[in-house]
Amino acid sequence: MIDRYSRPEFAAIWSDASRFALWLDIELAACAAMERDGRVPAGTAAQVRALAEGKLDPARILTIEATTRHDVIAFLTHVEELAGAPARWLHLGMTSSDVLDTALALQSVRALDGILAGIDGLAAALAEQARAHAKTPVMGRSHGIHAEPITAGLTFARWYAELGRARTRVVAARASIAVGKIAGAVGVYGNLDPQIEREALGALGLTHETVATQIVARDRHAEVLWALAMVGTAIEQIALGVRHWQRTEVGEAEEGFGKGQKGSSAMPHKKNPILSENLTGLARLLRGYAGAGLEDVALWHERDISHSSVERVSFPDATILTDFMLARATGLVRGLVVHPERMRANLEASGGLCFSEAVLLALVASGLARQEAYVFVQRCAHAAMAEGAAAGKGPPPGRFRALLGADPDVARHLDAATLDTCFDLEHHLRHAPTILARALGDPP
Amino acid sequence: MIDRYSRPEFAAIWSDASRFALWLDIELAACAAMERDGRVPAGTAAQVRALAEGKLDPARILTIEATTRHDVIAFLTHVEELAGAPARWLHLGMTSSDVLDTALALQSVRALDGILAGIDGLAAALAEQARAHAKTPVMGRSHGIHAEPITAGLTFARWYAELGRARTRVVAARASIAVGKIAGAVGVYGNLDPQIEREALGALGLTHETVATQIVARDRHAEVLWALAMVGTAIEQIALGVRHWQRTEVGEAEEGFGKGQKGSSAMPHKKNPILSENLTGLARLLRGYAGAGLEDVALWHERDISHSSVERVSFPDATILTDFMLARATGLVRGLVVHPERMRANLEASGGLCFSEAVLLALVASGLARQEAYVFVQRCAHAAMAEGAAAGKGPPPGRFRALLGADPDVARHLDAATLDTCFDLEHHLRHAPTILARALGDPP
Amino acid sequence: MIDRYSRPEFAAIWSDASRFALWLDIELAACAAMERDGRVPAGTAAQVRALAEGKLDPARILTIEATTRHDVIAFLTHVEELAGAPARWLHLGMTSSDVLDTALALQSVRALDGILAGIDGLAAALAEQARAHAKTPVMGRSHGIHAEPITAGLTFARWYAELGRARTRVVAARASIAVGKIAGAVGVYGNLDPQIEREALGALGLTHETVATQIVARDRHAEVLWALAMVGTAIEQIALGVRHWQRTEVGEAEEGFGKGQKGSSAMPHKKNPILSENLTGLARLLRGYAGAGLEDVALWHERDISHSSVERVSFPDATILTDFMLARATGLVRGLVVHPERMRANLEASGGLCFSEAVLLALVASGLARQEAYVFVQRCAHAAMAEGAAAGKGPPPGRFRALLGADPDVARHLDAATLDTCFDLEHHLRHAPTILARALGDPP
Amino acid sequence: MIDRYSRPEFAAIWSDASRFALWLDIELAACAAMERDGRVPAGTAAQVRALAEGKLDPARILTIEATTRHDVIAFLTHVEELAGAPARWLHLGMTSSDVLDTALALQSVRALDGILAGIDGLAAALAEQARAHAKTPVMGRSHGIHAEPITAGLTFARWYAELGRARTRVVAARASIAVGKIAGAVGVYGNLDPQIEREALGALGLTHETVATQIVARDRHAEVLWALAMVGTAIEQIALGVRHWQRTEVGEAEEGFGKGQKGSSAMPHKKNPILSENLTGLARLLRGYAGAGLEDVALWHERDISHSSVERVSFPDATILTDFMLARATGLVRGLVVHPERMRANLEASGGLCFSEAVLLALVASGLARQEAYVFVQRCAHAAMAEGAAAGKGPPPGRFRALLGADPDVARHLDAATLDTCFDLEHHLRHAPTILARALGDPP
Secondary structure (H helix, E strand, C coil), X not given: CCHHHCCHHHHHHHCHHHHHHHHHHHHHHHHHHHHHHCCCCCCHHHHHHHHHCCXXXXXXXXXXXXXXXXXXXXXXXXXXXXXCHHHHHCCCCCCHHXXXXXXXXXXXXXXXXXXXXXXXXXXXXXXXXXXXCCCCEEEEEECCEEEEEEEHHHHHHHHHHHHHHHHHHHHHHHHHHCEECCCCCCCCCCCCCHHHHHHHHHHHCCEECCCCCCCCCCHHHHHHHHHHHHHHHHHHHHHHHHHHHHCCCCCCEECCCCCCCXXXXXXXXXXXXXXXXXXXXXXXXXXXHHHHHHCCCCCCCCCCCHHHHHHHHHHHHHHHHHHHHHHHHXXXXXXXXXXXXXXXXXXXXXXXXXXHHHHHHHHHHCCCCHHHHHHHHHHHHHHHHHHHHHCCCCCCCCHHHHHHHHCHHHHHHCCXXXXXXXXXXXXXXXXXXXXXXXHHCCCC | CCHHHCCHHHHHHHCHHHHXXXXXXXXXXHHHHHHHHCCCCCCHHHHHHHHHCCCCCHHHHHHHHHHHCCXXXXXXXXXXXXXXXXXXXXXXXXXXXXXXXXXXXXXXXXXXXXXXXXXXXXXXXXXXXXXXXCCCEEEEEECCEEEEEEEHHHHHHHHHHHHHHHHHHHHHHHHHHCEECCCCCCCCCCCCCHHXXXXXXXXXXXXXXXXXXXXXXXXXXXXXXXXHHHHHHHHHHHHHHHHHHHCXXXXXXXXXXXXXXXXXXXXXXXXXXXXXXXXXXXXHHHHHHHHHHHCCCCCCCCCCCHHHHHHHHHHHHHXXXXXXXXXXXXXXXXXXXXXXXXXXXXXXXXXXXXXXXXXXXXXXHCCCCHHHHHHHHHHHXXXXXXXXXXXXXXXXXXXXXXXXXXXXXXXHHCCHHHHHHCCCHHHHCCCHHHHHHHHHXXXX | CCHHHCCHHHHHHHCHHHHHHHHHHHHHHHHHHHHHHCCCCCCHHHHHHHHHCCCCCHHHHHHHHHHHCCHHHHHHHHHHHHHCHHHHXXXXXXXXXXXXXXXXXXXXXXXXXXXXXXXXXHHHXXXXXXXXXXXXXXXXXXCCEEEEEEEHHHHHHHHHHHHHHHHHHHHHHHHHHCEECCCCCCCCCCCCCHHHHHHHHHHHCCEECCCCCCCCCCHHHXXXXXXXXXXXXXXXXXXXXXXXXXXXXXXXXXXXXXXXXXXXXXXXXXXXXXXHHHXXXXXXXXXXXXXXXXXXXXCCCCCCCXXXXXXXXXXXXXXXXXXXXXXXXXXXXXXXXXXXXXXHHHHHHCCCHHXXXXXXXXXXXXXXXXXXXXXXXHXXXXXXXXXXXXXXXXXXXXXXXXXXXXXXXXXXXXXXXXXXXXXXXXXXCCCHHHHHXXXXXXXX | CCHHHCCHHHHHHHCHHHHHHHHHHHHHHHHHHHHHHCCCCCCHHHHHHHHHCCCCCHHHHHHHHHHHCXXXXXXXXXXXXXXXXXXXXXXXXXXHHXXXXXXXXXXXXXXHHHHHHHHXXXXXXXXXXXXXCCCCEEEEEECCEEEEEEEHHHHHHHHXXXXXXXXXXXXXXXHHHCEECCCCCCCCCCCCCHHHHHHHHHHHCCEECCCCCCXXXXXXXXXXXXXXXXXXXXXXXHHHHHHHHHCCCCCCEECCCCCCCCCCCCCCCCCCCHHHHHHHHHHHHHHHHHHHHHXXXXXXXXXXXXXXXXXXXXXXXXXXXXXXXXHHHHHHHHHCEECHHHHHHHHHCCCCHHHHHHHHHHHHHCCCCHHHHHXXXXXXXXXXXXXXXXXXXXXXXXXXXXXXXXXXXXXXXXXXXXXXXXXXXHHHCCCHHHHHHHHHCCCC
């Protein structure tokens, strides 16, 4: 992944140095288990560790690989260079994929743990904003059209809930991928023993593949890439919400704008939601990696290695990107400038149309058939809208209420006082605290 | 494809009856060529045609297939039932795919021709709107934020141009898919002759595959599905534009609203851009089929038949959907209600900020360094915006101009008259007619 | 979905009749809860049910919709036609999506329950084959190249385990989608009460959305489509395995071939793995739907309806296809003809090369450095392979063993008896029963 | 893209240094056009070029960007640092995207030109192999099952033809992307002139966008990513072919195996088709980028910047990967070791079944109905196959011919001599040279 979208500490999970260090850990964990099993002289793992740990030279390994065209053999050759004779006991009965897949599992677990922490950070930011704006009324919109009011806090709480579901999927993917394999060339422990695998993987914090081939099954990896894509869509949902809020005509919230920041090289007045737009795009990349991952699952016989090149790129890229997105989204949410007064102004600009349902229901309660009542209310609403539109605006304030009052069909069923009670914002929002509390897990 | 998104006349291209009729055409075209070649008795094709054409019974063929589990053999058996002895000369040296792939090519050509007609209809509707609104100023927006003015006609012209590029891709895909094959089991004319293929395909309006296997190469089919997806994105771009225009706060255009139509079961005031939203979703489905098509290209040896099930679903579904989308989009564009007065009102609501670049350039022309000038203009712009925001609105009318006049750094370089010339909408839009004319191919 | 890939009983879940019946159930469940709440006269739901249940006319509803362009309003109008005055109490405070999304949840739950049953059937077939071939040696292959032996039962057990993981994901997706919503226009219960929702959904077997907008969140639906795609890949893995087994040169298993079945219209000798190829293609379609589903998650504000058209197509199509694939795959596995003798013959055709690792390990155990030993064994292996290749074949039987015995470097470390023990198939497969038992959950 | 899959010379197209150098070229091309137009003092571009060209410091620009959070403004600030006062005339009336999109077009053109050269190299390698193996018979396979013979040269010619179609798409994509824009903030030349754009882009070798917004339309970029994905599938088809050829049981060709190369860390005998498998995986990644590109097309109003992050990653990654794949595939094809004797042996192992169609046709020619003849031939074929299968093998040599001779129904229609002519390989392949010549464009 390009530097612009990488956080170095996280990206280090995928460095050559990290990988080779994990390979050594795995070889030594297996070696130690084989010592207990008796097939390797006691003390071998300790000897090799003393001579090789912290001394692996990635550049040297890559040089050897240029000849062998095989990465694990290059690695083992290098370890023999460092540790001498005892190193010949490493990798006994094992195949490269025992090392590679187990290492990929360990790297994935680290990456997902980092991502889970990132999710928690973003969730905390969302919860804070949800509570801060628990009572801030804002127009709810469906189809981009004013519908009925909600509170801004509910939107943050909704994002919090969706992120929580994304978290659940990451946790499941972590369990799926925390599976290693030390079962030999085609997974039957031909020159190994299930007990050795159990011990070695246990020491590394992993479990074993149920039925391995040469490798661990790739539906696990597809699940990881998908879970990341779903974290991406959860962030995309937030980003899309901010972009809509920040639109000039809406203006209900905006990204924090840094001192010295410039929105446009041409237009000095611009303040653009660039973080949100950036996150929107990155979510698409995550979907791309997830798609590639789905093609990796069905492999030939006891494995073909077509999945490997996909994973060399997509596992670092997708996890690094997700980590970056979480950090950026957390900053975005924390720094978001919400404009409650603009929310209120937009809500009022609807000229009361958002209460049309309450009028409809009052008419039904008065004894009208629903579809008949609908026609009465709709014609008043459209008339109010048409008046505003003629002036290039929304409906004039109070006009909808006035038209309803003047409509003989409506007036026959609802007196003025009853009509007034339909336009009560607080009543409309009375259940918002309940929803918020159940979403955030607050005491009711 | 479900009825809701199918136009029956178009969908008939993919009916069993159409397919079997094409199979007969293909067998008879090949048979006629073999008559000229001498391997089949003269008159055979005519005899079979007389007895079978128009009499094929799809249900009977499917019944036979239930036993043979092979569709072309079932078809040939049925033709023998209808035409008797002469029918045994059909399919000589041919393989099923000679029939199937040639038929799929013919169906695809028909479908793409229909789609090209649909594109032309939509293009005409766009051109008409482009000319109608050639001089309607509207705020241009980048990042969802007011930028500088354009004209509404330019937006329609842009969609017209993008659709034109989509058309070019469909034409290319049509050429790619207009390729049949009558080359036998693995494409080497083992029991056939290239001349027979040339004549038969020529009679059907197709050319031959360069190097066939058992089948025609599937990159051709992937291109068709992709070209449809690109028609989908061109329509999606239009739909997205309408959805933004129709947003309550923008209100610059809206979908025509039918007599008796209801926007929401709960809220009688609603008029939602449902056609545009519908088209947005359908574009996603087209992308899904295109993705499946890309997986069909690389096949085993001289063919595996994994592509077939994908095509049985995706070729009808994707073409029927595209046809439907084009028809719906054409109606949407034709019926679109544009509100020039609201466009003007929104433009003016920016309080002149959209001319900030002109001020910047005037300052640069006066001798200031660009970045210095930028800072002066930005601070006036942000101050005007802040005032409006405090009132839950955009910047007050004229306030940006006033702040610039009052800014000592600006005033030092620009007198009031020069400053006024920066706020000239007509000057800003002087090149719009040129762009429109070159897009629509109008005489300049 | 086309008839060819639909099982009618399953597809009926998605019929208009089923959907409208569910809508009525939902309206009545909500109505009953409102009766208890007091806002609707007691007995209303019962009255409407008596007059409308079983009498809904889908065609009539679609006719009304042609005018209203709104499906739920058309439905309610029809219910008023059937049930008269009491029907005006339906839908009180509700929005269309309360009905639509709750119905989609119910249909999805039914569909996933059917799919879970299908998974169980396929799993049973796999387990049976796994046990039947628990002791059938077969060459394990990596990269399509002979590696080391496994047993055929292990392959079935592996597919069983992967299908089990796919099942877990379907179960999770079922939990995600078993969520309805009766919370009104924008999800704040403006004219409703959380208690009404709880009761109504409880009666329908669903839970409520944590924070609804106008709709239930679409990450749930994306998860369903993804879980189906993963069932698809699990089946694809089986299909791919069968296709490889059935290859002419491998011939280790083949699809059952029906009486009267024909493999090719041109080549009477052909028996093709068409079921498996068909399943391979269908898995691609499922991936396409999953991709479209991922684009549906992030929506505008409190909903835009772009997801709806995607779901109208993809939910029926993807579930019907998955159901069909499971049924077909189950038949495929049950009817699979395994050829243990051909498996044995292929295994032996490797000329013992598959035991090269055992020789390598014996050399290491004798004191050689691993990489040195590797070179000795590799040169004997490649020499044996070269001899066979010269004759257009694999290595001659026993030649690898002979070359090892004749190699001075090898002979220096391993005597003939030790060398012989390296070529012991039973020893190599000694852990296979353990793996099988743990995969199938058999008592050890 | 990771180093492992990057060729440095190609990857340099996307370096910061390359990009900034292009930005300067673009600004100066525009500046020079403005000098001719009179709005900029003559000689400005030359002055700036003298002071800034070759002296841009990418690190310094990134440092400035950390404050401005705007890359083009950071660049211009740095140019002012280098070139002083004259630099203030740069970017006059332009917007960042005028520079960014024009630069992206130039980088894309360079990249696609490199890729076209790579395609030509691979095509040449394929043509050479096609001619070398023009007369090498090999069994054609459909469904993985022996069908009828072809020649190995035809397979290479087929790949050549498919690559040629991929080339055509890259050429079209190059034309689509060779489009820049110098049209100002929203594309209406508010402070510019179409003539300036024409001159500046002409000097850079580009044309102008028909109707620009703030940016060039993104269907162009989607086409580039798709065209690369199609190059990927063409390579995938080759790779898949090699993988099948190299399978142990087939063994008809294999990747060159380097001196010192090791196939498996566990199994010294292994020679795996790792290049081909690698290429298979990389093609999936290209499909992933193409998918993301399709989501970038429909943008908000006159642009939103969500596409940008996708392109920052996918344009370098997809082009670098394609370049790498072409180089690797060329090496693979050039180094491929073909085994004609094994091809012949496999062909003969079919026991003559591959001529079943010729027998079928001879029976039809003798007067039998096709479906009747089919049954006779099929029963002899299946009997021969069953005999072989009983021995764990293919049909015994000559057995199919013998069974046909002994079948009374067949014998009644075909005498022994006629039967023999059906088994003529040379006759079967008589048209192969014609196909090859027309594919390679050789003189006939």
